[in-house]
Amino acid sequence: MISPVTPEGTTGRLRRDAERNRDRILAAARRLFAETGQAVTHNEVARAADVGVGTVYRRFPERADLMLALFEDQLEQVGALAEAALAEPDPWSALRDFFVQVVDLQAADRGLREFMLGPDGRARAGEATERIAPVVGELLRRAQERGQVRPEVTTTDLALIPVMVAAVTERARDVAPGVWRRVLGLALDGLRPTGEPLPGRPLAPAEFDRVISTPRRPA
Amino acid sequence: MISPVTPEGTTGRLRRDAERNRDRILAAARRLFAETGQAVTHNEVARAADVGVGTVYRRFPERADLMLALFEDQLEQVGALAEAALAEPDPWSALRDFFVQVVDLQAADRGLREFMLGPDGRARAGEATERIAPVVGELLRRAQERGQVRPEVTTTDLALIPVMVAAVTERARDVAPGVWRRVLGLALDGLRPTGEPLPGRPLAPAEFDRVISTPRRPA
DNA sequence: GACGAAGCGGACAGCCTGATCCGCTTCGCC
DNA sequence: GGCGAAGCGGATCAGGCTGTCCGCTTCGTC
Missing domain, CATH: 1.10.10.60 (Homeodomain-like)
Structure with missing residues (x-):
């Protein structure tokens, strides 16, 4: 090295x-x-x-050095989107639009997607996450306060949504580059209140960190 | 070869x-x-x-030969689950429980998960899919008829759900092997009727086939 | 324009993987 | 027990990737 x-x-x-x-x-x-x-x-x-x-x-x-250099401004952009979302009067719209915008960025660039959702991003872009996380937390709180999102949802639940959608984006990239909108819509609508609570328990923030930091391949 | x-x-x-x-x-x-x-x-x-x-x-x-030999009975089991679901009186419960059962099987075995959701499974286990697909279609139809599922949802939308959940299962396997229940719950609840339709258009069945048949790595 | 430092390139060593091939062993049968 | 066929094993080859190293080139400065 x-x-x-x-x-x-x-x-x-x-x-x-x-x-x-x-x-x-x-x-x-x-x-x-x-x-x-x-x-x-x-x-x-x-x-x-x-x-x-x-x-x-x-x-x-290391490859991560390269990625960080490449994706610095996109991360910046995500941070800005998050902060802009705080200004939106309707919390649910703000939250939804924020996710749509972020996933849109990720859909357009495989590298960005893998960087943001993988170990490298976690390790190297801490600054950006520290900027984004609290904003999302706040948006979530507001939306729940107004009964727009089921009360048991946590920020780690939200954070898993891009992971799920990325799996589809990844596979569909050549066939139907637009599906991400649909499956993202599906997942987001799952956040809305229903009668019953979600099964299981959410990830603790530290657990989410470990989930994201797990390299893809090795057993 | x-x-x-x-x-x-x-x-x-x-x-x-x-x-x-x-x-x-x-x-x-x-x-x-x-x-x-x-x-x-x-x-x-x-x-x-x-x-x-x-x-x-x-x-x-080829590896696929090995996998098929290994997973024949699990596929059989999924087929049986599907058919059993047809007997359940409430279509929504039937659909939901079927997905929970299938994803549970997949969560327990990384090989099965990758086989069922990847090109090998598509290519070699056609028989099983031909058995399962129409049943799911029927469950969906019934659930929509009763207004339990949004009308614009298609079978290809349903089929993407395990793909999404698997991404989480995969990453979380060592940290929180149970999260799949929660994110599956989230995705399934997204199927329930809301005021508005899902954005975008669903995959055509042939598109879904190609999505699933795309090998993971190569560009 | 000349000289030292910074930077360059790419051959190469080391390692790992997938897949093949062929001399030897084991089986099943007469 | 003997013989042909079926099956075995693992050395071996080709190919790819990482990361290093060092003789040569280019830059910037005086």
């Missing part, structure tokens, strides 16, 4: 050629990640960016 | 030692698949069964 380097401010200034390569890498990676997601290798990025493997490794020692 | 062989009746009789090995392979594979799913390799199965790799390849040229 090569040790350091990534952003602009951290390690002095990059030489002009290095800067140029960094940009080419990011551009190539953005393209590849959007369609192929996590599975992209350093070698592929290097080839697509027309750059040596070493260069990619030097600049972004 | 070695060409033939798998079941008992197809290729004459197996020699006694071959039969014994086949059983050891299946036993080992059952154990491995339950916890690790698709990711299990022929080599691992061979090692666990204490048998040469060649033997596994000879008997089960």
Whole structure:
């Protein structure tokens, strides 16, 4: 593992050629990640960016470094959406629209989806989550106060919804890229009050963290 | 790719030692698949069964052959559950309980889950699906007739529910193996009538087939 | 324009995986 | 018990991925 380097401010200034390569890498990676997601290798990025493997490794020692660099602004965008939602007068609409907007972003970019819903995002984008989580909590509280959402629903329940929808988006991407709207609608409507409570118990926040942090493959 | 062989009746009789090995392979594979799913390799199965790799390849040229041999009876069981559901007087309970039972089976066995919801299952277990699909269709029809389920829901909408829930089950398996009940409950409640229709359009059956048949990784 | 440092590229070593192949063993039968 | 066929095992090959390393190039500065 090569040790350091990534952003602009951290390690002095990059030489002009290095800067140029960094940009080419990011551009190539953005393209590849959007369609192929996590599975992209350093070698592929290097080839697509027309750059040596070493260069990619030097600049972004781990894939997560690359993803963070790519997705910083999208995360920013999600944060902004969340805060904007607080202004919406009807809590249910606010909550619903927020989820639709977030899932829409995720649907368009496989890399973003995997980053936000996977271990890398958790580990590296703590800042963004700390910004978003309390807002969603507040929206939920308001909606429940008005009886728009079943009272036993928790924020961890909400947080699982994008995970569920992503599974469908993932599979359907080539066939029907729009289904996510429908299944998201289904899941969201499941939040509305019915006579009876949901079965089982919700995840504790710490449990949710572990769920998200579990790498996909290994047993 | 070695060409033939798998079941008992197809290729004459197996020699006694071959039969014994086949059983050891299946036993080992059952154990491995339950916890690790698709990711299990022929080599691992061979090692666990204490048998040469060649033997596994000879008997089960593709992983799907192995899975079909393993999961035949579970599929049978699902078929039976479906048919039993037809007898239940209340259509909504019938539908809900059927899904709970199926997802419960899937939650207990990663291999079964991936087989039923993935390309292999589609390709090889056509018989079972042909048995199950019409029953679910009938349950849905009845439930809608009584206004227990929103009228715009289709069987393909229903079929996506296990896909969504499986994503959560998969991730949560070590942390909270029971969450599936809760998220399944959420999704099922989304089927109940609300004032407004679901957004978007449902998958056509042929589209659903393609969605399910898309292999997981490749771009 | 010259020199030291920063950066580059890509060959390569190490590791893992999937799949094949063929000399040897075991079985079933006469 | 002997013989042909069926079956076995695992060494082995091809191919892919990660990550490193070092001789060469390019940059920036004086």
